[in-house]
Amino acid sequence: MQIVPPYYYPVSKEIEVFEKCYKNKIPVLLKGPTGTGKSRFIEFMAFQLEKRLITISCHEETSSTDLIGRFIIKGAETIWLDGPLTIAVKDGAIIYLDEIAEARPDVIVAIHSLTDHRRELFIDKLGQNIKAHEDFMLVASFNPGYQRGFKELKPSTRQRFAALTFNYPVAKTETEILMKETAIDESIAKQLVSIGNKIRNLKELGLTETASTRLLIDAAKLIHSGLPKRLAVKVAVIEPLTDDLEIIEALTDLCNLMIKYSYGTR
Amino acid sequence: MNIYMENLLGIFKIKKIKSDIQNRTVTLENIKSRLIILASAATGKHIEIYPAEREGGYKNNNFFLPVSFAKFETLEQNISFYFFRVLYLSIQQKLGYNWSVGDSFTNEQSSQKALLHADKILEALFIEYPVTEALHIEFKEKLCRIDEKSLQDFSWLYGKWMKNEKEEITENLLKNFTDKVKSIEQNIAKTILKAKPVEEVISVEIDKKQQEDYVLTHNFEKVETAEEFSGVWRDFDGDDELEKHQDALDELNMKYTVRTDDTSHSVYQSDFVENTSVFESEDLKSDLFFIQYDEWDFSKRLYKKDFCKLYPKIQKKK
Numbered sequence: 404m405q406i407v408p409p410y411y412y413p414v415s416k417e418i419e420v421f422e423k424c425y426k427n428k429i430p431v432l433l434k435g436p437t438g439t440g441k442s443r444f445i446e447f448m449a450f451q452l453e454k455r456l457i458t459i460s461c462h463e464e465t466s467s468t469d470l471i472g473r474f475i476i477k478g479a480e481t482i483w484l485d486g487p488l489t490i491a492v493k494d495g496a497i498i499y500l501d502e503i504a505e506a507r508p509d510v511i512v513a514i515h516s517l518t519d520h521r522r523e524l525f526i527d528k529l530g531q532n533i534k535a536h537e538d539f540m541l542v543a544s545f546n547p548g549y550q551r552g553f554k555e556l557k558p559s560t561r562q563r564f565a566a567l568t569f570n571y572p573v574a575k576t577e578t579e580i581l582m583k584e585t586a587i588d589e590s591i592a593k594q595l596v597s598i599g600n601k602i603r604n605l606k607e608l609g610l611t612e613t614a615s616t617r618l619l620i621d622a623a624k625l626i627h628s629g630l631p632k633r634l635a636v637k638v639a640v641i642e643p644l645t646d647d648l649e650i651i652e653a654l655t656d657l658c659n660l661m662i663k664y665s666y667g668t669r
Numbered sequence: 670m671n672i673y674m675e676n677l678l679g680i681f682k683i684k685k686i687k688s689d690i691q692n693r694t695v696t697l698e699n700i701k702s703r704l705i706i707l708a709s710a711a712t713g714k715h716i717e718i719y720p721a722e723r724e725g726g727y728k729n730n731n732f733f734l735p736v737s738f739a740k741f742e743t744l745e746q747n748i749s750f751y752f753f754r755v756l757y758l759s760i761q762q763k764l765g766y767n768w769s770v771g772d773s774f775t776n777e778q779s780s781q782k783a784l785l786h787a788d789k790i791l792e793a794l795f796i797e798y799p800v801t802e803a804l805h806i807e808f809k810e811k812l813c814r815i816d817e818k819s820l821q822d823f824s825w826l827y828g829k830w831m832k833n834e835k836e837e838i839t840e841n842l843l844k845n846f847t848d849k850v851k852s853i854e855q856n857i858a859k860t861i862l863k864a865k866p867v868e869e870v871i872s873v874e875i876d877k878k879q880q881e882d883y884v885l886t887h888n889f890e891k892v893e894t895a896e897e898f899s900g901v902w903r904d905f906d907g908d909d910e911l912e913k914h915q916d917a918l919d920e921l922n923m924k925y926t927v928r929t930d931d932t933s934h935s936v937y938q939s940d941f942v943e944n945t946s947v948f949e950s951e952d953l954k955s956d957l958f959f960i961q962y963d964e965w966d967f968s969k970r971l972y973k974k975d976f977c978k979l980y981p982k983i984q985k986k987k
Contacts, residue, residue: 604712650706656703660752660801662800
């Protein structure tokens with residue numbers, strides 16, 4: 404079976420930065436809003452570097468036990484089961500902690516010793532210190548706009564990482580991304596990007612997130628597979644953003660004014 | 670009997686026309702919040718929308734639109750008219766087609782200027798919002814059909830040029846208010862009446878001494894400001910007589926106002942707050958140190974991000 408490399412469109416020097424960080428064993432923090440390509444970037448880099456990637460989507464119940472490992476009962480005996488972080492440390496994989504700020508504080512404590520010169524993981528339940536494999540790398544992502552002030556990363560944690568900021572690409576780049584990802588016509592891609600940028604103008608609506616590249620790609624995919632344009636934008640871009648009927652109505656107005664009506668598009 | 674039937678049919682027809690007009694009328698108040706979102710998305714700026722005296726235009730980040738609109742046959746078309754105007758104004762603002770601060774002009778000149786530059790605005794508008802091209806053709810045809818006389822009058826579509834306000838913000842902005850005004854209002858106004866919209870407010874000064882000397886009579890017939898006109902003063906004994914004078918007040922042009930520290934007993938309200946609220950705007954630029962915080966917008970039920978600026982007292986005079 405042919406392996407298809409993940410598609411990623413570099414917008415700046417992020418590939419070069421990541422490669423140098425990997426070479427120097429410096430953990431990397433990917434910052435930026437949802438849907439700007441953080442996860443895609445790390446998939447792409449793992450593929451480029453030919454390393455195994457283990458992704459953990461952190462949530463408010465994610466604890467250090469979930470990452471490091473736990474004792475489980477198997478038949479009549481109790482056996483130790485390595486968690487994904489321990490596996491990555493031992494095998495030399497890239498571990499990607501998505502939305503690290505969401506995780507419980509003990510996760511942050513557990514990774515501290517892996518992020519400095521020690522590069523070791525202490526497993527308290529076993530009383531063992533494991534030296535990280537030469538190829539091991541820690542990558543985390545964090546969305547500074549999301550839950551701002553509520554779940555911030557502590558400066559002492561942030562300073563353990565080199566950080567790369569991801570944002571919505573400029574219109575020309577975003578159009579190219581849409582075309583490459585979905586094989587959609589340039590004119591439709593341009594229209595979608597223009598709609599995305601207009602929605603991003605609305606900073607005062609109280610939207611926790613705005614129209615991301617991912618949402619635009621979803622809309623493009625729906626259009627490409629035959630869904631009418633106005634409907635595709637409504638279900639893939641507008642509805643996921645908010646439940647406020649007034650805002651939905653206004654954003655629908657905006658999209659309808661930017662997309663020409665054709666048969667069956669309502 | 671025939672005459673009776675004809676009269677009855679006539680009355681029925683008039684009632685039907687009235688109800689048709691009512692059904693297709695769009696009032697700005699009802700769709701204002703939708704239009705604000707649309708305008709803000711289109712321009713990338715925080716746009717406020719105000720009722721216009723007629724066709725309207727824009728001034729800085731304020732768009733002026735007709736109070737209500739029912740010229741076209743259906744409600745949808747009349748709503749689309751507002752959408753068209755908002756997008757048209759967003760392009761006009763982007764291209765900067767408006768009178769400058771120092772310019773002087775008449776209403777006629779303002780409409781002519783708008784008509785003269787319409788083609789350039791429409792060209793950009795159709796590129797950015799392709800749907801507006803069909804709307805423009807449709808609206809233009811309908812306006813021609815409605816009235817022969819209005820054949821050349823497309824001011825509803827192209828508006829008029831207005832004058833951008835000079836955004837001059839100094840620490841003296843509150844100088845016209847006394848401590849009495851700044852303190853909490855004890856007496857709440859009992860009567861609130863809506864006035865005709867205005868597109869500009871000019872504050873005029875009053876002669877306090879003359880006001881005090883004035884013998885108690887009042888006459889609103891030809892008054893241009895509510896406070897004083899040609900030596901005739903309003904009654905300032907504090908009685909709430911606003912409703913009695915409503916008809917006379919409708920003749921007033923609320924463009925000219927007087928700032929006063931008298932307690933309000935009734936409110937004659939015009940939908941205009943543009944250049945009276947600028948001192949608390951987020952647009953205030955300063956090199957001095959300040960802390961920003963959000964402001965609750967009651968009407969939109971949203972926080973305006975970093976709208977308020979808090980300055981340390983020590984640097985206020987710098």
